Amino acid sequence: MINVDKKYDVIVVGGGHNGLVCATYLAKAGRKVLVLEANAALGGASATSEFSDQFSVSSCAHWLFQLNPEVASDMGLKGHGLELAARDLNTIALAEDGNHLTIGVNTLEGAGVTDEDRKAFAAFNKQMLKFSKLLSGAFNRRAPKLVEGNLTDRITLAKLGLGMKMLGKTDMSDLMRLALINIYDVMEENFENDLLKAAISLDSLLGSHMGPRSPNTVYGYLYRRMGDIYGFNGPAVVRGGMGAVGEALGNAAKTAGVDIEVSAAVSKINVDVDRATGVTLADGRVVDADMVVSNADPKTTFNKLVGLTNIETGVARRVKTIRMKGDAAKLHIALDGLPDFTGLTKDQMGQRLLIAPTMDSIELAFNACKYGEYSKAPAMDISIPTIHDPSLAPDGKHVMSVIVQFAPYELEGGWESHKDNFKNLIIERIADYAPNLKDKIIASELLTPADLEDRFHIHGGHWHHGEISLDQILTMRPFPGASQYGTSVDGLFLCSAGTHPGGGVMGLAGHNAAKEIIKRGKSA
Ligand SMILES: Cc1cc2nc3c(=O)[nH]c(=O)nc-3n(C[C@H](O)[C@H](O)[C@H](O)COP(=O)(O)OP(=O)(O)OC[C@H]3O[C@@H](n4cnc5c(N)ncnc54)[C@H](O)[C@@H]3O)c2cc1C
Secondary structure, three states, rough: OOOOOOOEEEEEEEEEHHHHHHHHHHHOOOOEEEEOOOOOOOOOOOOOOEEOOOOEEEOOOOOOOOOHHHHHHOOOOOOOOOOOOEOOOOOEEOOOOOOOOOOOOOOOOOOOOOOHHHHHHHHHHHHHHHHHHHHHHHHHHOOOOOOOOHHHHHHHHHHHHHHHHOHHHHHHHHHHHHHOOOHHHHHHHHHOHHHHHHHHHHHHOOOOOOOOOOOOOOHHHHHHHHHHHHHOOOEEEEEOOOOOHHHHHHHHHOOOOEEEEEEOEEEEEEEEEOOOOOEEEEEEEEEEEEEEEEOOOOOHHHHHHHHHOOOHHHHHHHHHHHHOOOOOOEEEEOOOOOOOOOOOOOOHHHHEEEOOOOOOHHHHHHHHHOOOOOOOOOOEEEEOOHHHHHHHHOOOOOEEEEEOOOOOOOOOOOOOHHHHHHHHHHHHHOOOOOOOOHHEEEEEEEEOOEEEEHHHHHHOOOOOOOOOOOOHOHHOOOOOOOOOOOOOOOOOOEOOOOOOOOOOOOOOOHHHHHHHHHHHOOOO
């Protein structure tokens, strides 16, 4: 709760995981911190909700696979109650005839894979992880300015340069070449197996407005593989759903002395002569502070909370041009029992399941989004968390959580009249792989990107609060001039997935923003 007798040093707008991480580091550094969260629960898009009587699900993000280990340890997440119900899961690329492909960290099984495929996969993995490791050196620190950078920036750049050199001639030129082409071509260069090519392609673009032939998809894949560098050998299922991450972080923040108020929407970041002075809540209360840190995405922060009249025209233009079209929806299904997926055991149903038969099918699905239509054959990433964590549903019942890629935020004609059709289409599509699915359904809920925007206050419902692409990373994230967490408004900082290094439940945007604020001192 807000302590009216306290003069806060910092107000963090938003109790998403990055906001909570940032708040905790700041409090540990001696700042008096208040977190104001619009929703009733903490965690932002790392959330659990009951979507049907006694059936709960991770209502946005559903896998933990990128959480930075330094952040997890600094926050003491285990001690604050975070438990994994399963980890290091395989990915199974589903085939309608049951001849599925199982992809482990370094293993391939099924779907007619040959020794050649396995060798090519091992070599590809080795190279990708080398590149992701190189990038990771720039992830846990602020993005270096290229021109007027100070010593810290020069050290980061020197490390990156040295890392590039250490790759050796072949890998260095490969990295530069691959970063500029697309995952489709890279897959064609490396593999024969359609399911494998499609699964890797899907990982390169999940949550983005891209198809396998889009530039930047190779970067998207390296970004996804950052989880491997952070010690994940595949996705993990959080006990109690992803909302448990928000709860544990909330406990960490409170233990560090942070005051938190939920159901406390901020309607305005108050600015006086180019300096942030605090916030006004939707209920009219005004809270002053020396500094405001926004965990809301950059477009929401500037367009809605600061107001375009309070920023320079150039900055307003940069905010406008941030690319962040969400193409991912969520489907939640309450099940009377486990459906029978052709060719899968119960243990296999507990792994990460993908529906993405070929790269061309993904590209065609993306084509629909380009023209404001939903795909009639969307790609999917499916989790049945109750196989590992029965607490989410009544005894013997299950929930299915599906990330559905290729449902545009701005659907031609609006979502209201199309939502049921789209939901039925997705269910029919899953039933191609699990023929008795429809007999098991008790209830279902579809969250379109527009619903995700409403529920989690993320502009466009975008996974990363802004596309992860070469023109929007490092010093270009979220836009030049706001790339080191500070903004053109003194005392206003950003800490969301929209800042460097980007989204996913990773914690580094919150970590880096806090370190930067601490470094700049109380007068920043
Ligand atoms: C469909 C989908 C599936 C995803 N799946 C995964 C996955 O499986 N694994 C994974 O790692 N990542 C996944 N992601 C991405 C991940 O969820 C996000 O990148 C991450 O949660 C962003 O964290 P954040 O703290 O930066 O922002 P958020 O989680 O968006 O938190 C921002 C917080 O600010 C609050 N807020 C905003 N405006 C205000 C205001 N005016 N007043 C008060 N509070 C405010 C919001 O309510 C929210 O709580 C997925 C994303 C989507 C859209």
